[in-house]
Amino acid sequence: MWDSRTLEGHTAVAYSHFRQDRAWPILLVTYALILCTSVHGIKPAPRFLRHVGPRCHENCTKSGNCNGDTGKCDCSFGYEGPACESRSMPACHTTQKTRSPPHYGTWSLKNCNCFRQLARIGCPSQGQGECLYQALWNLNLACFEVEGLPPEQQTSDVPRAGFAHPSLRWYWGQPLFGREAMNETSPPNQHQLPNGKYQLPLDACPQRCNERGICGGDAPSDPQGTCTCMASYKGESCETAVQEDCYLSCSGAARAGLPSGTCIQGFCHCPPGRWGLACTRDEYYTTAVGWKPSYTGLRIFVYDLPQNVVHMRTDDGSGLTQDAMYLAEQAFLTQLLADSGSSSTVVTQNPWEANLFMVPTWSYWYTGNTVTPVRLFRHIIQYLRTNYPYWNELGGRNHVLWALNDRGSCDWHHLESELHHPIMVTHFGQAARLPPIHVMLDTETQDVLERRRQSIRKVQQMLVDFREFSHVDLYYENMPCYRPEKDVVVAPIAPGWVYPVIHTVYGMDHQEYNRSMPRPYTFFFSGSIRTEMMYSQGVRQAIAKMQQERSTWNRPDFLIMTTGFPRANMMQSKFCLAPSGWGWGIRLVEAMAAGCVPVIVQDGIYQYLWDVVPYDEFAVRVSRRSLHRLPQILDAITPEQLEALQAGLTRWHRAFLYGTVHSDGLAYNFTLLSLRRRLTNMWSAHF
Secondary structure, eight states, X not given: OOXXXXXXHTHHHHHHHHHTTOOHHHHHHHHXXXXXXXXXXXXXXXXXXXXXXXXXXXXXXXXXXXXXXXXEEEOOTTEESTTSOEESSGXXXXXXXXXXXXXXXXXSOOBHHHHHHHHHHHSOGGGXXXXXXXXXXXXXXXXXXXXXXXXXXXXXXXXTTOTTOTTEEEEEEOGGGOGGGEEEEOOOXXXXXXXXXXXXXXXXXXXXXXXXXXXXXXXXXXXXXXXXXXXXXXXXXXXXXXXXXXXXXXXXXXXXXXXXXXXXXXXXXXXTTOBSTTSOBOOEEEESSOOOOOSSSOOEEEOOXXXXXXXXXXXXXXXXXXXXXXXXXXXXXXXXXXXXXXXXXXXXXXTTTOSEEEEOOOHHHHHTTTSOSHHHHHHHHHXXXXXXXXXXXXXXXXXXXXXXXXXXXXXXXXXXXXXXXXXXXXXXXXXXXXXXXXSSOOTTTHHHHHHHHHHHHHHHHTSTTOOOOOHHHHHHHTOBOOOTTTOXXXXXXXXXXXXXXXXXXXXXXXXXXXXTSOOOEEEEXXXXXXXXXXXXXXHHHXXXXXXXXXXXXXXXXXXXXXXXXXXHHHTTEEEEEEOOOSSOOSHHHHHHHTTOEEEEOOTTEEOTTTTTSOGGGTOEEOOGGGGGXXXXXXXXXXXXXXXXXXXXXXXXXXXXXXXXXXXXXXXXXXXXXXXXXXXXXXXXXOO
16 A cells, blocks of 8 residues: 655655665656556545445334444334344333333332343443442332233233232332242232322223323222323323434434434434434444544544433433433533534544544433432443443543533542543532542541541631531542543533523623613522531531621622522622532522622632633632622622623623523533543643
């Protein structure tokens, strides 16, 4: 293969031989190569080979998508096989007659075999016994089995006669460990669902809810019930799939003139020849030279992992209770996938040229706002390491995972050291400068940790009007949750109330701060206080105490409330407190939308998009050591300085809004910019 670098590498040698009158053979060969290249069009062999077309089972696309990267059929959750023809957990379904989604949560009473079959997927052996689904977390449950049927033929259908039907045998205990770990029990008289309804047999509801919901009545004996639909279905009988619950409504093939795919609880069943989270994929690549990433600009490859590895978890009905402010991963990925057309300069279908790899995790679906995502990430990383070559190139340093629960990746240090490398995207930028203080102390580390604890307490003693921090408070405050050289802190989704007021504050074009709005309050805060000092690092508690006991705080232009949240008062205030909560807090985003200058009191915590947004232009940062002086600090800010801060709010507020929620939002753009800087740090070996 012709390679011009060969010629360049021998230039000095050829010159030396020429000086010794032996240059003519080399010059003749060089001339011949150049002549052949220009005349016959010899070109370097391509580094990457592009392929289009299926490589899967001929019946794959009837129910699934042929994934060009893997050559396997991608199936919706609960199905598997070369053509998605088999149910991976048949006992979680309510019928064997039609294709239906599995019911696998704890809302409704179901077949005991459902939990055991779910465990094959949700309790990976490499996860050290950690199960991914709440229904498998050592819960004592009531469940039934159908007498005389093998497990693969059983379903979770309750006969028309109800729980006491003689074909059902009932058990109580932990079904994950098998029938022998459970006690046989009598049929329950009733079962109340989390929404207050009582579970009825599906035959008591219209069209059996199309096997996509739970039948519920106002009383256990109601002859007729109404359908509580599973996530992503709606209608009187759950007859309608919610297309919008999938990325881009599965319309990624529209650019090619193809119809949209069908949304199945977050999974897009795409037209033949397409696959991916929004049916945006239609090409796959092979290479003879390995990974050759682009060094100019972002080139992001988005994984399409099998649903049985990770998916937008729905359980029975819990998908209806998602809190929108935790869904920044979905907002970002929606815009990223929308940018994945053939002309995209950011998204690539060729993983061999990608410099960052986006790993959709939907971790909030598995953790809620409080549970650590460590068990989920360990499971996903193990799959990436064993099924793709890209993780192992740099030990995962070029992979991006999202952890948007309250405390983000604070438990990441519990993982094996080789799993510490990926770029973590989080809302919580706590970067402790000391290693974590462990709750459980052995004799060897007792003295060292005690000295460290005393040094931290010396800092705490400098805080005025703060209560004593317990050992647990200090432990949580000194957890390493964020590494600024590699991780990214992104903005959360702003609550719905802020969007109608944004144009009132900044104008339709976001260019003019509305100075005609009266702002009689100098300082505003309203929110929970709690007793644990780890909540807000003790800031909320200290402010409540000072407002009651210090005359400098007890003034009419300081509006401090511990119950309720009169949001209109935020629009009437010049400065608004932006503290943390159990982890990150939403107040900063709300204050900016309301035109109120954030007063950030969060020691050691990096703020959203801190590396690409100049906080000094629109916010006031105060340490806890100076918190007692806050009234004097705010009074010293001149009208001209306040006006400059308000101009900064006008200039930067859109950086905290997502375009999928507010059409003028730029949070996606700034997140990409922050990721680009992490890529530079990676090339620079900063992490």
